[in-house]
Amino acid sequence: MATQDCAVSKAANKKETSGQFLNVSxxxxxxxxxxxxxxxxxxxxxxxxxxxxxxxxxxxxxxxxxxxxxxxxxxxxxxxxxxxxxxxxxxxxxxxxxxxxxxxxxxxxxxxxxxxxxxxxxxxxxxxxxxxxxxxxxxxxxxxxxxxxxxxxxxxxxxxxxxxxxxxxxxxxxxxxxxxxxxxxxxxxxxxxxxxxxxxxxxxxxxxxxxxxxWPVCSAATLEKKIKLFEVLTWAASLASAGITVVPVPGTSVACDTTIAFLFLLRCYYAFGLDDRSLKRLSEKVNKPLLEHRAKSKFANAIQKKEVTTIRVCASVVIMSTVADLLSLFPGVGSAFAAGFSFASTQCLLKEGLKELADTARVIRKEAGLDTI
CATH class of the missing domain: 3.40.50.300 (P-loop containing nucleotide triphosphate hydrolases)
Known part of the structure; x- marks a missing residue:
């Protein structure tokens, strides 16, 4: 029991560390x-x-x-x-x-x-x-x-x-x-x-x-810089997920992958100006309704409604995370495979979510008449 408690504690520390790459002061x-x-x-x-x-x-x-x-x-x-x-x-x-x-x-x-x-x-x-x-x-x-x-x-x-x-x-x-x-x-x-x-x-x-x-999104160029930044950060988040999977506690990979994905995509959501406050302010500025365009994004909707479990939108991701949990119970080779599975599944989910949120932000700017392309 003490060993399992220690493993859970290590997993929690990994989760905390995984959040810090997005939280530099x-x-x-x-x-x-x-x-x-x-x-x-x-x-x-x-x-x-x-x-x-x-x-x-x-x-x-x-x-x-x-x-x-x-x-x-x-x-x-x-x-x-x-x-x-x-x-x-x-x-x-x-x-x-x-x-x-x-x-x-x-x-x-x-x-x-x-x-x-x-x-x-x-x-x-x-x-x-x-x-x-x-x-x-x-x-x-x-x-x-x-x-x-x-x-x-x-x-x-x-x-x-x-x-x-x-x-x-x-x-x-x-x-x-x-x-x-x-x-x-x-x-x-x-x-x-x-x-x-x-x-x-x-x-x-x-x-x-x-x-x-x-920094507020002041132009199309600024938005694209933010998107490129998060494309790089998907690797850091996926590596954090792989690190957690090495800890042999059933359920850890699925739970942590979902948490990491939600926190990462939540940061994208705010950075791209997709939250209520930002969109309402932009709508007032250009005198156009813009919230309806966000509603077309399953990821943005899940984040806006704080539905963490909805982030697990791909059955394949959940399956891969479950397999990773099982493999992590086997020392050596099993742990290595588990880490690889977890990295791949988390990165797949993050890339899909990032692309959808980025495309949504681009469409909103275009509909607002801010970008012509």
Whole structure:
């Protein structure tokens, strides 16, 4: 009995480990002066509207009086920290990094809705000394464009170039400094996708995975990057399944394969924007009903209704997992065959589910008029 308990404990540990490859922690710091749009940017990364439950409070007055943690609504391991602006009464410039617990964060977003100030430059220099990354983001571009549209001879690209050059000129003492122009109203415009690409290139692989899963789907290219990421991760999930099968406890393979598959596909479901909140928000934006397209996916329906057992949609997968359980009872060769069966069955299920969810997300974007192909 004690041996079996130990085996079950090992299986449970394998299950826990199998979930960790999708749950790397990532801490993002967002800072800027009062009124720069920090809170709206925090909400944008979390794919929340400013009036949604759990959204960071926004306003024209100073709403961030202390560093505030906002977890991503579908990936709690990704944390966005709304930091008070440098140079505010409670956060003096010379003590700022110490006050906001600098070592907590993987990188900094320095936000401003006008020009970047001496305090912004000083903060960037200190971050650079500590060998961490920072990114200058110029917010509220939509407001600038709207204002300039009333002028004769308006040209949007000329306005964007003028704003970018003005911001970069203020940062020349840092050497080369790239500035990303964004609008919290429309994440599909300006440099939001470019910012995402830059962040993913700069982060180590395991952090890159966390960022890409959490980042809102702002374009067809972003969706395809997410799909490719999960195609790679099917191997990690399948290997985790094979590792569990080696533990000779009947029923372990079937139960764990199903759990691994459900957790993996649940992450795809949220990353592709197929959840109720994301689809309703998109429907309101484009003024089209979109939930009906999700209903055509058996995997999306099972996840939406939290029907874990429905994920075992292929009888062949269940049979293969059962065979794997039986083979694992035989030492040596049996365990090796069991691991192979479990790997193949889990990968088959994950690939099928991933393809269906990805195709569903593509169709929804096309129906929303966001992608023409």
């Amino acid at each position: 990532l801490d993002i710091a967002v800072t800027g002066k009062t009124g720069s749009g920090k809170s709206s940017f925090v909400n944008l990364i979390r794919d929340l509207s400013d009036d949604a439950d759990g959204a960071a409070p926004t306003g024209v007055t100073e709403t961030t009086l202390k560093r505030t943690l906002y977890k991503h609504p579908t990936m709690p391991n990704v944390k966005i920290w709304d930091l008070p602006g440098i140079g505010t009464p409670n956060f003096k410039a010379n003590k700022y990094l110490e006050s906001v617990k600098f070592k907590t964060y993987d990188f900094f977003i320095i936000l401003n809705s006008e020009r970047f100030t001496e305090n912004d430059i000083m903060l960037a220099k200190e971050i650079r000394k500590q060998k961490k990354c920072f990114y200058f983001v110029r917010s509220k571009i939509d407001i600038d464009i709207s204002s300039e549209q009333r002028r004769p001879g308006f040209n949007e690209q000329d306005v964007l170039d003028k704003i970018r050059k003005y911001c970069v000129r203020n940062l020349n003492e840092l050497g080369y400094a790239e500035v990303f122009l964004i609008s919290s109203v429309d994440l599909g415009k300006y440099d939001f996708e470019k910012l995402q690409n830059t962040l993913t290139e700069d982060l180590p692989d395991y952090k890159r995975s966390a960022l890409l899963q959490a």
